[in-house]
Amino acid sequence: MKVNLPEEVVHVLHTLNNGGYEGYVVGGAVRDSLLGITAHDFDIATNALPHQVKKLFPNTVDTGIKHGTVTVIVGHRHVEVTTYRAEGEYRDYRRPNQVKFISSLKEDLSRRDFTVNAIAYSPATGYIDFFNGMKHLSERNIKTVGDANARFREDSLRMMRAVRFACQLNFQLDDTVLSAIRDNAHLILNISKERIRDELDKILLLGAQKGILLLRDTGLLKLILPEVHALQSPQNFTCPGYDIFMHTVNTTQYTDNQLALKLAALFHDIGKPHCSTVDGSGMRHFDDHAQVSARMAGGILKRLKYDNGTAKRVIAVIKFHDIECTDDSKRIKKLLRLMGREIFVDVIKLKRAGILSQDTKYRRRRLEKLEHMIEAYENIIKKDECFSLRQLAVDGNDLLTLGFKQGRRIGQVLNKLLDAVIEDNGLNKRDILMRMAREYLD
Structure with missing residues (x-):
């Protein structure tokens, strides 16, 4: 089997060979x-030193020249060309303290994380596989190059990368990898929050259910998201053994593949252990858990340094996720006014995912109620019924013409007019609203 290489990549390989150097495509492109799987990014490893690579190609960028990487630009394609290298000691559990350029492809590949990423290819030689990566691909197995404990102690983020690749490729973790992650899980605390966040995002988007369970089974979850790990307690909903944790895992899997929704699903019930009460009949309740979960989610998102836009959206969706389903158009318009259309739609998506992860005994009835709510919402949008100040037939400038003074009073009156319009959309006409506004003049 050949790797289908773009002509620009073939040109780089041929140019290296014609200059007397080796050149191999390595990493994800070969694996995929x-x-x-169609590969889009192609990385090349070579025994040519960076300054020698730059001599061979007229258009290059020094993207990581200290680590041996030069980006070669051919037409519209950017190809990263990196000199074979050996790495020194990892003192911060993330990066080597020094890099030494070498001439051996095998030694270069030996420093890589997983065997499936340590296969080289060139049209001239075909595949070069020193570490049985092709065998492990056929077995659908994630295995480290060399000793797993050593690999994870060098770069502790590799533990989360192992989980990510298992999700991305739908592979299993080799027993040696599972054992080594469990033994070294505590080292993840040496990794920056931003890098943990970035890997978590990829795991949620590539295979949330499998990823969360692997994070739990490896011991990583209790270290990076102890609030989610704490959900593993019985939840007295409808059947013995059904717990909040598995409900959360399944909800995260079922929800739309958008990061904010995945995060909202993952955190939407983390407040339940803090709100749990049992009534006289033995039924468990979680009053105000949405508010508590939203506050806790805010703390997690800040800790992992998410941007403000993502954090605000996730917190809002969690805050409103427990609203009761209704097909009453007035109530829906009040909810739209309160949340805004984008958050309302996200809440609906999260509610659907939550229902799909509940006991089948109640699923059909709850889905029907949700569908009725969606139909009522879509009817509001289709009829362009008013539920926001922006949709009112009058604005602040209109009230100024009536003699209102600039200030808070204008906003108060507009909101009173909106109250009336939500009750009766037929009132949303300029002449009617101007007449109503005059009644609020001091």
Whole structure:
């Protein structure tokens, strides 16, 4: 089997060879091609030193020249070309303290994380596989190059990368990898919050259910998200053994593949252990858990340094996720006014995912109620019924013409007019609203 290489990549390889150097495509492009997945990014490893690479190509960028990487620009394609290298000691559990350029492809590949990422290819030689990566691909197995404990102690983020690749490729973690992650999980605390966040995002988007369970089973979850790990307690909903944790895992899997929704699903019930009460009949209740979960989610999002836009959206969706389903158009318009249309739609999506992860005994009835709510919402949008100040037939400038003075009073009156319009959309006409506004003049 050949790797289908773009002509620009072939040109780089041929130029290196014609200059007397080796050149191989390495990493994800080789792995994905062997799996029948179209590759888009191509990285090349070579025994040419960076200054020698720059001499061979007229258009280059020094993207990481200290670590041996030069980006070669051919037409519209950017190809990263990196000199074979050996790495020194990892003192911060993330990066080597020094890099030494070498001439051996095998030694270069030996420093890589997983065997499936340590296969090289060139049209001249075909595949070069020193570490049985092709065998592990066929077995659908994530295995480290060399000793797993050593690999994870060098770069502790590799533990989360192992989980991510298992999700991305739908592979299993080799027993040696599972054992080594469990033994070294505590080292993840040496990794920056931003890098943990970035890997978590990829895991949620590539395979949330599998990823969360692997994070739990490896011991990583209780270290990076102890609030989610704490959900593993019985939840007395409808059947014995059904717990909040598995409900959360399944909800995160079922929700739309948008990061904010995945995060909202993951955190939407983390407040339940803090709100749990049992009534006289033995039924468990979680009053105000949405508010508590939203506050706790805010703390997690800040800790992992999410941007403000993502954090605000996630917190809002969690805050409103427990609203009761209704097909009453007035109530829906009040909810739209309160949340805004974008958050309302996200809440609906999260509610659907939550229902799909509940006991089948109640699923159909709850889905029907949700569908009725969606139909009522869509009817409001289709008829362009008013639920926001922006949709009112009058604005602040209109009230100024009536003699209102600039200030808070204008906002108060507009909101009173909106109250009336939500009750009766037929009132949303300029002449009617201007007449109503005059009644509020001091």
